[in-house]
Amino acid sequence: MCGIAGWVGFDRDITSQRKIVEDMTTTMQYRGPDDAGTYVDTHVGLGHRRLAIIDLPLGKQPMNVRTPSGDVAIVYSGEAYNFRELREELARLGHHFDTDSDTEVVLHGYLQWGSSVAERLNGMYAFAVWDGREEKLVMVRDRLGIKPFYYSETDDGVVFGSEPKAILANPLVPHTVDVDGLRELFAMTKTPGWALWSHIREVEPGSIVTVDREGARARTYWTLPAYEHTDDLDTTISHVRDLMTDIVDRQLIADVPRCVLLSGGLDSSALTGLAANRLRGEGLSVNSYAVDFTDQEENFQPDGMRDTPDSPFIRDVARHVGSSHRDVVLDAAELTDPAVRREVIAARDIPAGLGDMDNSLLLLFKAIREKSTVALSGESADEVFGGYRWFFDPTAQQAETFPWMAFAGTQMQSRTAMLNPELGKKLDFDSYIADEYRSALAAVPKVDGESASERKMREVCHLHLTRFVRMLLDRKDRTSMATGLEVRVPFCDHRLVEYVYNTPWSFKTFDGREKSLLRAATKHVLPQSVVDRTKSPYPSTQDTNYAKALQKQLADVISEDSAVFDIVDREAVRAMCATEPEAVTGELRNQMDRTLDLYHWIDMYAPTLEIA
Structure with a gap:
C-alpha cells in the first residue's frame, strides 16, 4: 500500500522539474512512511511513497525495465492477491524476476499483455505505467474503486496522484472549487469522476486512462455484469462460503503484522471467524480491534439506526474465536479535538462532515498502527449482500431517487439545511439529484425474464455497488492510509461481488432477514448472538459533551470573518449554538x-x- 504521483508533459523537459515531482510525492508521505523514490525522464516524472507489506527489502519503487526502444516504468499502490499465480504464468512465458513483490509482477504483466493486465488482476490497485517505447502513460484503477486515483489534464499532458493534494502541489493545477463541485459534496450521489476540485477528476473504477500526445482517453475494462443465476439455494450458500474462505486466505498474505476490525456485526464477525480459522492452522491467533466510547454501553439509547450497543457482541466473538482483542475507547474531548478534525480533512481533502464517525475511525487506526500494518475490514458487505435498513423499507425501495436519500433515518436532508439560502437555490439539489438518479438507473443492465420486483431490487443493489459503496471505500482508504495502515476489504473481491449481485433477491433474504446468504455461509464461525443480531451501522457517540464542545467551537467561528460564511448561513450557526x-x-x-x-x-x- 502506497502513494503514487506523477507528471507527464510532452512539450517540456521534466528532468528540470524533479523538485516539483518530489514535492507532489511528499504530500503523501504518511501513505508510505517506509521509503520514497522518483523516476524522471525527458517528458515524465514519477513519484512513490512506500508502505512495505510484501518483500520488505526489495520492493522499492518506481520500478522500471529497460528495453531497446525505451524504459517502461511503474508506480503502484495496492495489492494483487493473485500475484503468485501470475508470476508463475509469466515465468513460464520467459520473464525473469528480481524481487518477490507484486509490483514487479504487475510491471511484467504489462510488458506481456499491455493494459489488458488489469483484467487478470484480483485485488485493490491504482497504478501508472510510463511506456517510453511509445511515449504514453497508462493509468489503471481496480474494479470497485478501492484504491483512490486522480488526475488533472494540462495543456501538454497530465498530472496525477493517489490523492488530490499531490496534484494540487503542482503549480499547473488551480485550487478552484465551483458550483458543480459543491453540489456533489452535499448531495452524496457519488457522481462518477467527481473529485470536488474543478480541474481534477477520478480515474473511474474499472477503467484505464491512456495519455499520449493526442490527449487523454479512457476505456472501461470492467462493469458489473448481469446474468441469470442458475444455482439452487444450497449450492449458492456453499459457493459463497468457498469464495469467502478463499478471499480471506488470500488477503491474510503479508510480511507484516495483521489484524481484523471487529464491530460485533455480522460482516466483521464473519471475517474475524474465517481469519481465526486460517491463522489457527499456522499456530497463530487472530488480533482484533474495535472502537468504543466512554460509558456508551451503560448509557446506550436505541435510535433509528442502532438497536443495541456493539460491546456485548464483540466480547462474544472474541471469546468464540479466541482472538486477542483490544477496545479503543474514546471520550468526547478526543473526538472533538480540532487537531483530529484537521487530520481527517487533510487525509480526505474534502470537508465530509461525518464528525465523530470519521474522527473515531482515524483514532482507531492510529491505535491499530502501533501493533499492526494490515487490517481486514467488513466494509461493503451491506452493499454486496443487501444489509441496510432502507433495502427493506417499501418507501425507500419505490422512491424515484437514491434509496439512502429516501430513508427517514439517514439525515440526508439535514446536510444542506445550514447553507446560505441564495447558494442553496443556485445549487438546485433537487434537479441535480434527479438527473444523477436517472443517469445511474440507465447504467443498470437488464436480465431477460426478471420479475418487476426482482428488477427493482437489482436496481437498488446496482446503485449501492456503483455509487454508495464508492463513498465508503474512499473514506476507509484515505483515513486508514493517513496513519500508514493498510485496510483490506474482502467483500470487494470482484468474484464475490459479481456472483452475489446476480443471485435473486429472494435468495439474499431467504430467511426473512438481511444478508441471509452471508449469515448462512459463515454461521459455522459465528456465535449465535451474532447470527441473531440485527444490522447496526458504524457506532456514533451519544455523549452530550460532544455537542457542547461543537457549540463552543462554533461560537468562536461566528465571531470571525471567515469565507465559510460564503457557503453557510451565519444565523443558522447562531441557532445551532443556542x-x-x-x-x-x-x-x-x-x-x-x-x-x-x-x-x-x-x-x-x-x-x-x-460560486458567485
Whole structure:
C-alpha cells in the first residue's frame, strides 16, 4: 500500500522539474512512511511513497525495465492477491524476476499483455505505467474503486496522484472549487469522476486512462455484469462460503503484522471467524480491534439506526474465536479535538462532515498502527449482500431517487439545511439529484425474464455497488492510509461481488432477514448472538459533551470573518449554538460537524470558490 504521483508533459523537459515531482510525492508521505523514490525522464516524472507489506527489502519503487526502444516504468499502490499465480504464468512465458513483490509482477504483466493486465488482476490497485517505447502513460484503477486515483489534464499532458493534494502541489493545477463541485459534496450521489476540485477528476473504477500526445482517453475494462443465476439455494450458500474462505486466505498474505476490525456485526464477525480459522492452522491467533466510547454501553439509547450497543457482541466473538482483542475507547474531548478534525480533512481533502464517525475511525487506526500494518475490514458487505435498513423499507425501495436519500433515518436532508439560502437555490439539489438518479438507473443492465420486483431490487443493489459503496471505500482508504495502515476489504473481491449481485433477491433474504446468504455461509464461525443480531451501522457517540464542545467551537467561528460564511448561513450557526445540548439531534449535530469541517477545510486549503 502506497502513494503514487506523477507528471507527464510532452512539450517540456521534466528532468528540470524533479523538485516539483518530489514535492507532489511528499504530500503523501504518511501513505508510505517506509521509503520514497522518483523516476524522471525527458517528458515524465514519477513519484512513490512506500508502505512495505510484501518483500520488505526489495520492493522499492518506481520500478522500471529497460528495453531497446525505451524504459517502461511503474508506480503502484495496492495489492494483487493473485500475484503468485501470475508470476508463475509469466515465468513460464520467459520473464525473469528480481524481487518477490507484486509490483514487479504487475510491471511484467504489462510488458506481456499491455493494459489488458488489469483484467487478470484480483485485488485493490491504482497504478501508472510510463511506456517510453511509445511515449504514453497508462493509468489503471481496480474494479470497485478501492484504491483512490486522480488526475488533472494540462495543456501538454497530465498530472496525477493517489490523492488530490499531490496534484494540487503542482503549480499547473488551480485550487478552484465551483458550483458543480459543491453540489456533489452535499448531495452524496457519488457522481462518477467527481473529485470536488474543478480541474481534477477520478480515474473511474474499472477503467484505464491512456495519455499520449493526442490527449487523454479512457476505456472501461470492467462493469458489473448481469446474468441469470442458475444455482439452487444450497449450492449458492456453499459457493459463497468457498469464495469467502478463499478471499480471506488470500488477503491474510503479508510480511507484516495483521489484524481484523471487529464491530460485533455480522460482516466483521464473519471475517474475524474465517481469519481465526486460517491463522489457527499456522499456530497463530487472530488480533482484533474495535472502537468504543466512554460509558456508551451503560448509557446506550436505541435510535433509528442502532438497536443495541456493539460491546456485548464483540466480547462474544472474541471469546468464540479466541482472538486477542483490544477496545479503543474514546471520550468526547478526543473526538472533538480540532487537531483530529484537521487530520481527517487533510487525509480526505474534502470537508465530509461525518464528525465523530470519521474522527473515531482515524483514532482507531492510529491505535491499530502501533501493533499492526494490515487490517481486514467488513466494509461493503451491506452493499454486496443487501444489509441496510432502507433495502427493506417499501418507501425507500419505490422512491424515484437514491434509496439512502429516501430513508427517514439517514439525515440526508439535514446536510444542506445550514447553507446560505441564495447558494442553496443556485445549487438546485433537487434537479441535480434527479438527473444523477436517472443517469445511474440507465447504467443498470437488464436480465431477460426478471420479475418487476426482482428488477427493482437489482436496481437498488446496482446503485449501492456503483455509487454508495464508492463513498465508503474512499473514506476507509484515505483515513486508514493517513496513519500508514493498510485496510483490506474482502467483500470487494470482484468474484464475490459479481456472483452475489446476480443471485435473486429472494435468495439474499431467504430467511426473512438481511444478508441471509452471508449469515448462512459463515454461521459455522459465528456465535449465535451474532447470527441473531440485527444490522447496526458504524457506532456514533451519544455523549452530550460532544455537542457542547461543537457549540463552543462554533461560537468562536461566528465571531470571525471567515469565507465559510460564503457557503453557510451565519444565523443558522447562531441557532445551532443556542440549542440546548440535550436537544441536539443527529440531524442538527450533522450540520454542526459539516460547518466546522468547511471552516477548517477553507483555512487549510484556501480554495478559490467560484460560486458567485
